[in-house]
Amino acid sequence: MKYKCIIFDCDGVLVDSESISNATLVDMAKSIGVLIELDFAMTHFLGKSLQFCFDYIESLASQKLPDTFEEEFRERTFEAFRTQMQPIPGVHELLSKINIDVCVASNGPAEKIRLNLTTTKLIDRFEGNIFSAYDINSWKPNPELYLHAAKSMGYSVEECVVIEDSLAGVTAAKAGGFDVFGYTNKHNKDQFNGIDIPVFNDMKNLYLLLSKQ
Numbered sequence: 001m002k003y004k005c006i007i008f009d010c011d012g013v014l015v016d017s018e019s020i021s022n023a024t025l026v027d028m029a030k031s032i033g034v035l036i037e038l039d040f041a042m043t044h045f046l047g048k049s050l051q052f053c054f055d056y057i058e059s060l061a062s063q064k065l066p067d068t069f070e071e072e073f074r075e076r077t078f079e080a081f082r083t084q085m086q087p088i089p090g091v092h093e094l095l096s097k098i099n100i101d102v103c104v105a106s107n108g109p110a111e112k113i114r115l116n117l118t119t120t121k122l123i124d125r126f127e128g129n130i131f132s133a134y135d136i137n138s139w140k141p142n143p144e145l146y147l148h149a150a151k152s153m154g155y156s157v158e159e160c161v162v163i164e165d166s167l168a169g170v171t172a173a174k175a176g177g178f179d180v181f182g183y184t185n186k187h188n189k190d191q192f193n194g195i196d197i198p199v200f201n202d203m204k205n206l207y208l209l210l211s212k213q
Contacts, residue, residue: 002213003100003179004159007149008126009047010106012165013183014091015116018042020080024073025053034060042187047166049107049139078115087120088183090203095125097207103129105149105162107139129153141168143176150178161213163206167191181209 011017022041029036034057045053050070058065066072095102102125106113110132117123117130131149138144150160162173165183170192173180182192182199183206192199200206 001100001210003161003210005101005103005150005153005155005161006098006210007146007153007160007162007173007178008102008104009162009164009166009169010104010108010113010116012046012088012185012188013163014088014104014122015120016086016088017081017116018046018187020084021045021077024077024080025057028069028073028076029057029060032057032061032063032065036060039187043191046188046191047107047140047164047168049133051139074112078112081112081116081119085116085119087122088203091122094203094207095122098210101129101153101155102126103131103149103153105131105133105145107133107145107168109134140166140172141175143172146173146176146178150176161210170195170197181206 008014022045023038026036026038026041054065104113104126110130113130113132114123117126131145131152133139133145136144136148146162150157157177160178162178162180163183164170164173164180165188170180170182180197182197184199184201198209200209
């Protein structure tokens, strides 16, 4: 393998949090009269900042979002994360085979990343190597988060590969000059059409892809 460091996105790549977050957004949007289908949210909110999601909901509402909207969202999702969060299938097995440095770089706040990794028993592999967009006030699709993660880990862009499941994340990685592999599922499988990156739909396939580099 030519890489010395793997930079993982968190939500949808390491932990299966997207369905929890988006179901909460859909339910809270409904409470203020905005009807959004869950499948739509899973596709269109994927990889976007929370502020983007809030702005979208507010644009469809006949009112501004309540001042407590974000606080309620955090409380509801964090409670669900503690009780419902599962790792992405095969990710533990993948990490057990990888003997180079790994880190996680996510649009989410560090508290959320750490909670989700702890709940799914992944925290030991990533503790100390957690990078949040909130720490640098720059969110994907801007490339700064991935550049910050690589620099903090002590590696050049060329020595790293990014693992992503969203168009925003892939865009960020490519803008930073990184190699990037796309993890596909039923909600995002069409987002990478026309983008020249390796894609995979199973962590076993990711290991094979990495081994060939």
